Amino acid sequence: MIRMTTVRFAAAQFYSGTDVAENIALTVRWLRAAAEAGAQVVVTPENSNRVRDFTDRAGAWQHAETLDGAYVTGVRRACADLGIAAAVGVDLRGEHEPDVHICSVLIGSDGEILKVHRKHIFWDYEYTLFVPGTEPVEAVDTPFGRVGLLMCADGIVPEVPRLLALDGAQVLLNSLNSRGPDEHRLHVPQRALENRVWHVSANTVGGPADAYPWMGGSQIVDPDGETHAAAAEMGEEMVFADVELERADDKVAPGRGDLFAVRRPDLYGELTWDVADVPAAAMYGPAGEMPSHLVAVAPLQVSWFHNREWTVTRAIGQIAYAASRSIQLGVLPEMFCFERGEVARDPREAARVSAEVLQRLRDAARQYRLHVVANLVESDGDALYSTAWLIGPDGGDLLRYRRAHLDDADATWAVPGDDIAVAQTRIGRIGLMIGTEVWLPEMARLLTLEGAEIIAHPTDWDRAEAATTAAVQRTEENRVHLVSSTRLDNAAGLGSQVVESDEFVPGQPIALMRFPTAWTCRHGFEEQMRVELDLRGSNSKVQGHHLDPVATRQPDLYRAFTRPHTK
Incomplete structure (x- = not known):
């Protein structure tokens, strides 16, 4: 019998406004709540550092973070103080102005940066403001398992989650900024099921009362597609679940066999x-x-x-x-x-x-x-x-x-x-x-x-x-x-x-x-x-x-x- 390594993961859903200092304090409150609940890792929504109220690349650059900026530094300090790891969504400046990347920054419980993922696939308007990442899609070994980072529209298409799973990811950490019901009802469970991995997603929720609100629905799904914890579609909330890491190493699905062994790489050129x-x-x-x-x-x-x-x-x-x-x-x-x-x-x-x-x-x-x-x-x-x-x-x-x-x-x-x-x-x-x-x-x-x-x-x-x-x-x-x-x-x-x-x-x-x-x-x-x-319909490949x-x-x-x- 395989002995399971169990790690408690949490997903915090909230809405970040325009004040970065307030957003740091908001994020830290959720980190503290997760630590008090016994979580070892917490995932926050995309652009937790600041709401996107800008409309051009210059505005994106002006309001973006750097890895040594106030938001990332504040979260790193909190992770070290609380002894908790976090995958936080942050818009980060690129090497050249006005390039900005949508990023997930994985921070260890000692405050060190373990991995930065630059979002590869954007949702519609994001192509007018940001630059896609082009680095290889790779999982990372951590004290809390082998994990893969992705962000929202990265999971609308199959390649990013599939590559992470093929690279041995046991848990996908997904920071969302979604206004639609498709993430928690379709993409998140499906990427867990087809890759037989755990999937932890944290979405933005709410927002201005007179605007189209973000959808919430943060959740933790297991390799069989069962939801272990789910937040509501309205209201700030944190959910957590105990993740048995080794379950994701077993790629055998009942009746379907080994989902990775059945693949035909020789046909996929x-x-x-x-x-x-x-x-x-x-x-x-x-x-x-x-x-x-x-x-x-x-x-x-x-x-x-x-x-x-x-x-x-x-x-x-x-x-x-x-x-x-x-x-x-x-x-x-x-x-x-x-x-x-x-x-x-x-x-x-x-x-x-x-x-x-x-x-x-x-x-x-x-x-x-x-x-x-x-x-x-x-x-x-x-x-x-x-x-x-x-x-x-x-x-x-x-x-x-x-x-x-x-x-x-x-x-x-x-x-x-x-x-x-x-x-x-x-x-x-x-x-x-x-x-x-x-x-x-x-x-x-x-x-x-x-x-x-x-x-x-x-x-x-x-x-x-x-x-x-x-x-x-x-x-x-x-x-x-x-x-x-x-x-x-x-x-x-x-x-x-x-x-x-x-x-x-x-x-x-x-x-x-x-x-x-x-x-x-x-x-x-x-x-x-x-x-x-x-x-x-099938000759119109655009979604927006x-x-x-x-x-x-x-x-x-x-x-x-x-x-x-x-x-």
Whole structure:
């Protein structure tokens, strides 16, 4: 049995005004409260040193701190006096005026600076005031575990938290300055879940009564995605939890296997290409003059029931019904025509059956002039694959994807595939992924870089968060439409889902900028949900006036994605 090292972490949420001396005193009060609660480490919000009431770079420089400035010095002194470590959000001057970085400064319990992280990804207006950090993304060893620093929009995209986790971070310390609900409802739990790390987030709260208030919701989430402590969305507050560090060293998720061992670094080279060299480069920024291009899609929510012939007949009935509703793309669930566990019991027989079913689906697609996606068992010599086919309206195969990342169930019988690709079709560019691959940020990112406008996803939800956070996150961070069709008997008890990449327009509610619309089916019904997706949405990569979460990547820092996995 592994003995757990337990450290108490705290997150303090508050609002800093314009008076730096008052902000120092405010921060110190929270440090003292954390120490009195027995915490060894406390995280404070982004720009705890001073509210951003300036509107240009000159103002940012004027009001920014230095590492030997009053705010940082005051906090360092308090950490040493109280014997507590802190990750504090501070806007720091760069080497040259008027450059200012948004920073997290990690201070040890002796008052020494352990690490400075310069925020890499900004939220919208911040691009007009600050300069992104360009240093390597690395975790740091401390007396309270191996930790990684990130800040707010760094967690809107997958790369920064993923790189920290790959570098061995056990705990992510995240200073936020968010006005939206997406941080504590989506990004914070998802980054903990997909990386199996602890995640401590501290957000600003409140603010001027006549302004759009900051959202609060500071929280501490464990590697299983469970929230151990959460602050309210209104009011200054501190929360704390006892963090068992070694839990983050175990990357095995029930049913999904080792989330890091299942990665395919040999396929991830494109993640390191220059942002100008990937097919998606033509899609950066707003959609511009692109005309509206509507594509009617539907999860064809049917899976094994009663017997195979009944199930396949119902699937063909779904295709016929979809055609009558002018649907152009229908997606069937993961291994839809097999009883649960049947494939693993006799995969060779499953491959034989799959070949027959696939031909019937091709015939139906041709008869009803529909694009159809199906996941079945493929035999190629001695090898067996979990394969998804994109069948065209002429009955031909437009794309064959052999699942590259195998979960525990598929790994007992299947061989992983070696290609990740996107098909150009008459209705748009379509990429494929299967089942629990939704948990891997690399998968949807690669399809996006290849220019996918729609990702079709036969699945079998393993837990509720696969739909409510992972699938939503994949659309949010890539600005790509996602059509997930799930089995009727899935473990999560949820229906199929279509997540729409909402095109940014001025005045759009902030929730839709960073928390896209999801259309859901009822669980357990042979339901067919028709959704019209506008491809303008997936060709508009901006989340606001300035943030493009695909174009703002820094691939020269991403070599760790392609390194072979080691225990």
